Amino acid sequence: MSVASPEPHPEDVSRGLAALERHLADVAPVLPRPAHAEHGGETRRVRRLRAEVAEAHLLAGLQEDDTPLLVDTRRVRRRRKAAQEAARLHALGQDPVMRAWQAARVRRLLVSAALVSLALALAWSTAGVQVFAADGAAPWTPGWLFAWLVEPFMSLALLVVVGARAYLSTKGTPLSDRRLVRVERLFLGLTLGMNAWPYLPGVAGAFSLSRLVLHLLGPIVAVAVVISVPIILAGFAALDHTRAGTPGTAASYRPNAPDRYTPDSTSLVSLTARARRLINAGELPPDPGADKIRRALRCGMDTARAVRDALAGPDAD
Structure with a gap:
């Protein structure tokens, strides 16, 4: 003769299911959490691309600034220094x-x-x-x-x-x-x-x-x-250090060329006396022409002609 078992109470069923879940949780393996779950769905590739885009925006803004182009490089500074030195040496050479x-x-x-x-x-x-x-x-x-x-x-x-x-x-x-x-x-x-x-x-x-x-x-x-x-x-x-002079620009006959003597010796009388001394010393012929006088006295052609006429005048002796 069989004995009828009592029906389970709903609370007993709930406790059994809870115990089963705890058992399964204890024996089930632990799976790793996805990486995107930790960073809101962003992977390493997304982060790298985001950094690249941000860098591009910064570079685009900086490229519009021309300030780096205004800074002299080392080579430019060397050239500028050499040019300044050459200019100063040239100016000093004219002194x-x-x-x-x-x-x-x-x-x-x-x-x-x-x-x-x-x-x-x-x-x-x-x-x-x-x-x-x-x-x-x-x-x-x-x-x-x-x-x-x-x-x-x-x-x-x-x-x-x-x-x-x-x-x-x-x-x-x-x-x-x-x-x-x-x-x-x-x-x-x-x-x-x-x-x-x-x-x-x-x-x-x-x-x-x-x-x-x-x-x-x-x-x-x-x-x-x-x-x-x-x-x-x-x-x-006979050099005149007060005049720089430009080679190749002096003509053979210069009507108004300045003399190479001091102001007190540029008169016609002084030049004529100097010409007479050169004639006595044998550097000029007894009756020199204007061109020879010009070269000997380093004066203009008009002055040389005046000296020639003074030497040939009545007071020549």
């Missing part, structure tokens, strides 16, 4: 004091080189003069030793004349006395002749043109230096 200093420096360099060349040329010719003066004397004999002194004492006398003419040329008073010119030519001619004589055709046992030219080289260089130095120094003395 009369700087121009005088540059001219004095160049003049000193040229004179030093010329004197060194002259000394070497005379020393070169000393050996040739010694052969001529020794006249076959045995080495280390009195005649052979004294032959070495012939060229030095002639060279010293020649250097006295050259030095005096060079110094006076720097002071604007060229020394062109004909007697001094003859003395220079005499010394140089003696040096040239004594160097060349042992090697001339008919004198030398076996003539050699190369040996003759080699022994003439020293005297020829000495002649060139002696002639050139006074002319160069006279040109430096």
